[in-house]
Amino acid sequence: MKMLEIKNLHATIDGKEILKGIDLTVNAGEVHAIMGPNGAGKSTLSNVLAGRDGYEITQGEILYKGENLIDLEPEERAQRGVFLAFQYPVEIPGVSNIYLLKAALNAVRKYQGLDELDAIDFLTLVRSKMELVKMDEQFLHRSVNEGFSGGEKKRNEILQMALLEPALAILDETDSGLDIDALRIVSEGVNALRDTDRSMIMITHYQRLLDYIVPDYVHVLSNGRIVKSGDKDLAKELERSGYSWIHDAPEGVGA
Amino acid sequence: MKQLAEIHTAFIERADDVSLLNTPAVNALRQKAKAQFERHGLPGKKQEDWKYTSLWQLGQEQFVYQAVETTLDAETIDRLALVTGSYRLVIVDGVFQPELSRLADLPQGVKLQAMSQLDADIADQLNQQIDLEKPGFNALNTMLFSEGLYLHIANDIQLSQTIELVVVNSGKTANLAVHLRHLVRLENGAKATLIEHYVAVDDAATGLNDIVTEVALAQDAQLEHYKLQQESVTSYHVATMAAHQAEGSHWHNANISLGGKLARNDVHSRLEGEAAHLTMSGLYLVAGDQHVDNHTRIDHSVANTSSDEVYKGVMDEKSHAVFNGKVFVHKDAQKTDANQSNHNLLLSRGCEIDTKPEMEIYADDVKCGHGSTVGQIDMDQLFFLRARGLDEVSARSLLTFAFAVDVLERLPSDEIKQALSTVIEQRLPRGAKV
Numbered sequence A: 001m002k003m004l005e006i007k008n009l010h011a012t013i014d015g016k017e018i019l020k021g022i023d024l025t026v027n028a029g030e031v032h033a034i035m036g037p038n039g040a041g042k043s044t045l046s047n048v049l050a051g052r053d054g055y056e057i058t059q060g061e062i063l064y065k066g067e068n069l070i071d072l073e074p075e076e077r078a079q080r081g082v083f084l085a086f087q088y089p090v091e092i093p094g095v096s097n098i099y100l101l102k103a104a105l106n107a108v109r110k111y112q113g114l115d116e117l118d119a120i121d122f123l124t125l126v127r128s129k130m131e132l133v134k135m136d137e138q139f140l141h142r143s144v145n146e147g148f149s150g151g152e153k154k155r156n157e158i159l160q161m162a163l164l165e166p167a168l169a170i171l172d173e174t175d176s177g178l179d180i181d182a183l184r185i186v187s188e189g190v191n192a193l194r195d196t197d198r199s200m201i202m203i204t205h206y207q208r209l210l211d212y213i214v215p216d217y218v219h220v221l222s223n224g225r226i227v228k229s230g231d232k233d234l235a236k237e238l239e240r241s242g243y244s245w246i247h248d249a250p251e252g253v254g255a
Numbered sequence B: 001m002k003q004l005a006e007i008h009t010a011f012i013e014r015a016d017d018v019s020l021l022n023t024p025a026v027n028a029l030r031q032k033a034k035a036q037f038e039r040h041g042l043p044g045k046k047q048e049d050w051k052y053t054s055l056w057q058l059g060q061e062q063f064v065y066q067a068v069e070t071t072l073d074a075e076t077i078d079r080l081a082l083v084t085g086s087y088r089l090v091i092v093d094g095v096f097q098p099e100l101s102r103l104a105d106l107p108q109g110v111k112l113q114a115m116s117q118l119d120a121d122i123a124d125q126l127n128q129q130i131d132l133e134k135p136g137f138n139a140l141n142t143m144l145f146s147e148g149l150y151l152h153i154a155n156d157i158q159l160s161q162t163i164e165l166v167v168v169n170s171g172k173t174a175n176l177a178v179h180l181r182h183l184v185r186l187e188n189g190a191k192a193t194l195i196e197h198y199v200a201v202d203d204a205a206t207g208l209n210d211i212v213t214e215v216a217l218a219q220d221a222q223l224e225h226y227k228l229q230q231e232s233v234t235s236y237h238v239a240t241m242a243a244h245q246a247e248g249s250h251w252h253n254a255n256i257s258l259g260g261k262l263a264r265n266d267v268h269s270r271l272e273g274e275a276a277h278l279t280m281s282g283l284y285l286v287a288g289d290q291h292v293d294n295h296t297r298i299d300h301s302v303a304n305t306s307s308d309e310v311y312k313g314v315m316d317e318k319s320h321a322v323f324n325g326k327v328f329v330h331k332d333a334q335k336t337d338a339n340q341s342n343h344n345l346l347l348s349r350g351c352e353i354d355t356k357p358e359m360e361i362y363a364d365d366v367k368c369g370h371g372s373t374v375g376q377i378d379m380d381q382l383f384f385l386r387a388r389g390l391d392e393v394s395a396r397s398l399l400t401f402a403f404a405v406d407v408l409e410r411l412p413s414d415e416i417k418q419a420l421s422t423v424i425e426q427r428l429p430r431g432a433k434v
């Protein structure tokens, strides 16, 4: 089954074109890695997929499970199983983590026609997911990401993903800022979520992550386009040689 | 269109009918206040303190003084009260309700009564904390107050149970004017928790509450003093809370305004003994065409006193809020530690905030800071919540709630904090439940 199909996607922000014709197909169960230089448009692509305001889609289409995603509000996408782990998770003082997790889970369950979990079942479920990412329970009662270290914020994103069990997860540089142990823990958490019904797009700058979470495909996004695709060996090649050897990279980008 | 003078006359004519505390000393005070009010009347916009709050609308009203009926059942009071299991003094439509109140079994040394039930002459305790010379509501209140709460706690008595003053507008008498004076005196080392709660049975209730609360804290006395103004959006509320703090005393004042057509609070403390400490916390939440105005004033008069003030506000639709906070550090008040802040959240284009934190410092060895902010819902936070599946209305509501309840974290009582948080959740602009 095709989970995601992006066809000739062009997107602008404040009149400036950032995505310049992206084509990408992700089948159910596949893990795709997207690499590419700073400013290439990787986070822009994630934001557009999650439905953030401020981008204008000037051409192309995005199909999620065959349904046109572009007309849906961010919450409608989330409820249907699209999940974005943010490159820079935002702090929300005054909203406790546990409140957020509950509200998010209930929003998804409501869409699926399920009842809210009662307090005990909810807590049992959250605890099992925290176990997965080795997060201490005290984080439940702290405000969302407030005062969290960089690595704790990233783990918190994966906790939310583990709880919500999305069909399509986009992980925007979840590995950056993680220490070596945390990288392993987060990767194991992500691997545990790999499933034939679940697809993942991992944006990363480092081959290291791909040693832990082995992708089915690797793409290079450069200057708003996917300029090269291959298997996991492509990432190793990039690690060795940078981006400059990619001949069809448009001018002005590269190492 | 009426001039303010007409409502002045109406108020003055009322003065002869007031019979509470009918002693020569109190009557002399009332006469003095009347003369003062005849001279100055209500403040106009030319007065600096009233620059952003017009009384024109109030001047158009025809208030009545006699409630048609003041009975309410106990269930209604239980429903309206903020906390359960406290001592309670209930005033409905300006009239003290002994059957609905809970004043029995007070510990030795605690005197808690309605003003109308007092046997002693308390004239010498009146107008100790307020300034009659200033045009405003102090003279009006002195002239017309006809009920109130009297609390006196003797040396070293620590009252652990909360006292809730419940002042209800039953809605049975349209445009009822109620003038109340409360006196709170804590002697050396005494301790108490008091809630002043102004509430309407429903949003159709109209009228004016004109309130003055005078607080005297002796050495090492501690008062947790909460005020919740939760009246209808069509009513007027004008209140002063003024305190005198002796050495080592702590006044913890929390002032929650859910607005009316017009709500004005003046909160003032004079720290006149070393090591006196003041905490002021405030929250105002307004929508529609409501107007809320908070003026606070803190006088650090002697050395080694401290104050910590945080006011937060949420405005929606066409509402208007005013915050004016003055902190005076007088010449001899060395080592004063004073902090003041005011933070505002604007939810729509039509609303307005005038904020002015001010410090006047005449001592040289002090630690003082102040600031104010005006902001909107953070777009990154909003997108994050929506990307986790919360619909836009719920997400906005949640962020608004989080902004507001932050102030409650400062309150020492968990029970009151919890109760206030529920009230605020229900009053959130846009009404969505979080």
Ligand SMILES: Nc1ncnc2c1ncn2[C@@H]1O[C@H](COP(=O)(O)OP(=O)(O)OP(=O)(O)O)[C@@H](O)[C@H]1O
Pocket (backbone or CB within 6 Å): A013, A014, A016, A018, A036, A037, A038, A039, A040, A041, A042, A043, A044, A045, A087
């Ligand atoms: N509001 C804006 N106006 C103009 N340009 C913008 C705006 N927002 C983003 N951009 C530009 O869009 C380009 C793509 O940014 P994006 O965040 O998608 O890059 P990225 O590939 O995720 O980079 P990184 O690896 O550094 O995270 C950048 O050049 C950025 O400066």
Ligand SMILES: [Mg+2]
Pocket (backbone or CB within 6 Å): A042, A043, A044, A087, A172
């Ligand atoms: Mg990025």
